[in-house]
Amino acid sequence: MSDLTRRTAAELADALAAGDTTSAEITEAHLARIEDVDGSVHAFLHVDAEGALAAARAADERRAAGRPASALDGVPIAVKDILTTVGLPTTCGSKILEGWVPPYDATVVARLKDAGLPILGKTNMDEFAMGSSTEHSAYGPTRNPWDLDRIPGGSGGGSAAAVAAFEAPLAIGTDTGGSIRQPGAVTGTVGVKPTFGGVSRYGLVALANSLDQAGPVTRTILDSALLHEVIGGHDPRDSTSIDQPLPALVDAARQGSSGDMSGVRIGVVKELGGEGYQAGVRARFDESVQLLVDAGATVVEVSCPSFVHALAAYYLILPSEASSNLAKFDAMRYGLRVLPDGVENPSAEEVMRASRDAGFGDEVKRRIILGTYALSSGYYDAYYGQAQKVRTLISRDFEAAFGQVDVLVSPTAPTTAFRLGEKVDDPVSMYLNDIATIPANLAGVPGLSLPSGLADEDGLPAGFQILAPAMADDRLYRVGAALETLLTKKWGGALLENAPELQGSAR
Amino acid sequence: MPDITREEVAHLADLARIDLSDAELDHLAPQLAVILDSIKSISEVAADDVPPTSHALPLTNVFREDEVRPGLTAEEALSGAPEVEQQRFSVPRILGEEA
Known part of the structure; x- marks a missing residue:
């Protein structure tokens, strides 16, 4: 069943629940896909075939006994190499941690294991998550599955590329200034930065403690919601973890997928758009906003001057x-x-x-x-x-904006994927990639990126960002799922179906 | 605000305990000057009466019960050490030769 790698995590979970396939089959299919295309993409730093297959067999036994550990039990996942994993190297893309095998699991990893998700391997990243292109990895760059000469975004380019190249149905990323959302935008995938404190940072090798947040990297909004519910929630081992239950994220995604936006108030952030944003990125953004208006949303322009x-x-x-x-x-x-x-x-x-x-x-x-x-x-x-x-001023801007609207929206990144090497020695130009994603990290509010289409000038994916108040992550999923439904209908299928077929050979 | 000089970069690298070669200093110092130039506008933004935010969440003093929980074994804790001796981290000399 070669098409197992093309299915969403929700579809795989349904197939497992119906007994139509096994976790071992699904995991083998993804390992075969990694074997086939990762020589070109280089999304993974380590692949753990043996561990993933053992976890898959255990998941199949639980399913056979009628006791699945979670809705996603048996659905494989890739994990960014910044989260500690017992028995698997954790390098953070740095030579300084080459070969280091941590003696403990990050809470996110422990929750994935408890929920029965086989871990396929660890994904490439800019060294210690510093970068927007994955070119700062000490182990060589990851390539964008849409065009292998272009960057997959960063720092979590490995996780985004793995999902975009159908090497994994799900992945974990971390987002300090946009490292989940910007790779999502340039690879045509979905990425969510939860509310700061919504997902445990225990075992996440810290870049910036007050900004770092782990979250889902997937191909659909519903898959992100399913994964978010697995990894999220209070953890006493992280002193900045929020001691409150998560909002109902999967429910919000299912509600939104009807495409009805009646009664939803949306603010377009004036400062995150216009000059400096590629024409094709702006065009896809404007069209997406119009779709939301047509679906019943009220849209106003909102100014956040401190952004x-x-x-x-x-x-x-x-x-x-x-x-x-x-x-x-x-x-x-x-x-x-x-x-x-x-x-x-x-x-x-x-x-x-x-x-x-x-x-x-x-x-x-x-x-x-x-x-x-x-x-x-x-x-x-x-x-x-x-x-x-x-x-403080940025947080006040968000507060004032969320007094008027339910969510804020903007393009996720100012441009589509640029060429490898183009900005690697020009730090300021590299930093500008995160101009639209950084405000959310500074204020601790949640953000989501989903594909808005392909830019006319280069045929590469552009991203649409949704921001919500702290602890209102459910709004991201509701609006995100609605836009996904409307866009998919317009395109006649998922955007990734337009990505070029990767040749199964090492470059 | 003053520009950052090559000497300052060398001093900062020294404070950060990183040996930079001359070639690295030649490469990094001008880049740092450009980065600093791009962010210097920040000094004129916020008025004196704006309180600073160090953290997005207004949490203070998170406590837990004082109970014993399993931790790492000595072997686990030492498993990544560059050098181990008698169940301890073995490190290079920390004092001067004569001390």
């Missing part, structure tokens, strides 16, 4: 937190240890310096140095202190 400062605030707050978080890579307890050249009997500090130089890539070094600068005594007030104030 124009979000990028600057983010590139002070993030490096500051990152420079502090990455201080733990000291070559003493785990990770790479390199002895400095030509030094006899080097000190611990000399070993630390040499190891951090050898183990970290350029972008990580840039951000550690920037963070060290922003936090140093002479500049703290002017930079970090100001950035924290801007964060």
